[in-house]
Amino acid sequence: MTTASASPRGVAILGATGSIGTSALRVLGRQRDRFAVRALTAHASVEAMAQLASTWRPSFVGVTNPNGTPTDAAWRTGPGVLSEAATLADVDIVLNAVVGAAGLGATLAALRAGKRVALANKESLVAGGELVTAAAQERGGELIPVDSEHSAILQCIAAHPTSSIRRLVITASGGPFRDWDERRIAGATREDALRHPTWSMGRKITVDSATLANKALEVIEAHFLFGVPYDRIDVVVHPQSIVHSMVEFSDGSVVAQLGVPSMELPILYALTHPERVEDGGVPRFDPVASSPLTFEPVRAAAFPMLGLGIAAGRAGGLAPAVFNAANEAAVERFLAGAISFGDIPRFVERALEQEAAGSVAGSRPTLDAIQGADLRARRSVMENS
Ligand code: NAD
Ligand code: MG
Numbered sequence: 001m002t003t004a005s006a007s008p009r010g011v012a013i014l015g016a017t018g019s020i021g022t023s024a025l026r027v028l029g030r031q032r033d034r035f036a037v038r039a040l041t042a043h044a045s046v047e048a049m050a051q052l053a054s055t056w057r058p059s060f061v062g063v064t065n066p067n068g069t070p071t072d073a074a075w076r077t078g079p080g081v082l083s084e085a086a087t088l089a090d091v092d093i094v095l096n097a098v099v100g101a102a103g104l105g106a107t108l109a110a111l112r113a114g115k116r117v118a119l120a121n122k123e124s125l126v127a128g129g130e131l132v133t134a135a136a137q138e139r140g141g142e143l144i145p146v147d148s149e150h151s152a153i154l155q156c157i158a159a160h161p162t163s164s165i166r167r168l169v170i171t172a173s174g175g176p177f178r179d180w181d182e183r184r185i186a187g188a189t190r191e192d193a194l195r196h197p198t199w200s201m202g203r204k205i206t207v208d209s210a211t212l213a214n215k216a217l218e219v220i221e222a223h224f225l226f227g228v229p230y231d232r233i234d235v236v237v238h239p240q241s242i243v244h245s246m247v248e249f250s251d252g253s254v255v256a257q258l259g260v261p262s263m264e265l266p267i268l269y270a271l272t273h274p275e276r277v278e279d280g281g282v283p284r285f286d287p288v289a290s291s292p293l294t295f296e297p298v299r300a301a302a303f304p305m306l307g308l309g310i311a312a313g314r315a316g317g318l319a320p321a322v323f324n325a326a327n328e329a330a331v332e333r334f335l336a337g338a339i340s341f342g343d344i345p346r347f348v349e350r351a352l353e354q355e356a357a358g359s360v361a362g363s364r365p366t367l368d369a370i371q372g373a374d375l376r377a378r379r380s381v382m383e384n385s
Pocket of ligand 2: 147148149218
């Protein structure tokens with residue numbers, strides 16, 4: 001389809017005030033004949049939301065945690081607004097751009113209502129992988145990744161069957177500590193960790209990119225999205241963030257997707273997949289200006305969060321939810337100045353050990369079990385010192 005359809009498709013943006021939400025609204029501003037913004041939610045940024053509401057005039061505005069700040073009387077408030085926005089009758093596509101496992105309920109609700117979920121909120125797939133993929137298969141919803149690596153893989157796989165995939169190669173920028181030694185990394189400050197070399201993003205994912213926890217979350221995300229076993233998913237460091245990921249097929253051919261590092265590209269593709277539409281909003285790729293493109297192995301010992309997260313993915317059951325929740329809590333404490341950068345993997349490992357002692361890995365968890373494990377993991381990190 002190269003022409004706009006008669007009636008635009010309705011879009012809900014959960015987490016509209018964040019980095020992904022803001023990029024998505026830039027894309028939607030250029031695609032007004034194809035898509036209409038019908039619902040917006042934010043967490044606590046009431047003023048930013050007021051601005052967005054007056055610009056976009058969506059029929060639904062939700063604030064999950066207004067914190068006593070006065071809101072417009074027509075706005076909905078409280079944690080339930082995510083699932084409410086995700087299931088509105090005039091919404092076809094739910095862009096879940098909330099940060100953290102707080103987005104899980106809305107991902108499930110949208111899929112169960114038969115919506116397309118454009119998923120930036122990777123934590124919901126990590127915490128509830130089996131539940132989310134089952135909801136997508138059983139109720140006619142669609143799960144399309146926004147994460148640049150997974151958008152790349154989706155585009156590389158195209159119509160090829162899973163059986164023809166030999167290996168997924170997920171690229172990682174390496175973050176700000178790519179060439180730091182282990183001791184220096186352990187003592188990194190908040191300012192060091194928030195200085196990402198290639199991407200401008202929310203604070204939590206920026207810290208995750210410095211520990212490489214983000215890459216572990218992405219390996220688990222790829223496992224659930226594409227049904228590829230963990231021993232056929234590799235990570236390689238590619239500091240330029242131009243090759244967004246690669247797929248090696250059974251005949252040995254490797255297909256990669258390239259582009260300038262801008263989230264507007266994967267956001268647009270998640271809205272239009274499998275079609276492509278005209279959009280001139282992002283700088284064009286210039287191979288000569290982008291040269292050289294380099295690749296190097298991950299220094300596993302310097303970035304223990306990567307190995308811990310992949311091991312949790314392999315263990316299955318509640319382990320990925322525990323890894324995710326413990327990481328969320330540890331990053332929050334690090335950003336609050338309460339713990340060191342080196343404490344993040346120590347505290348997450350402790351939470352995983354505590355959970356492993358009391359649960360059966362590999363079983364298919366219920367939502368209740370996931371939420372229980374999530375709470376225990378956060379508590380473990382909050383009580384650790
Ligand atoms: P951000 O912190 O900039 O924005 C988060 C948004 O979610 C805000 O609108 C905030 O109001 C809302 N929010 C925060 N806590 C919430 C809660 N408990 N309940 C409901 N809403 C809440 O984060 P971001 O960088 O935009 O990332 C959002 C998601 O997208 C994350 O899962 C991240 O891993 C993923 N992602 C981001 C990028 C990027 O470039 N920023 C790239 C790939 C994936
Ligand atoms: Mg990514």
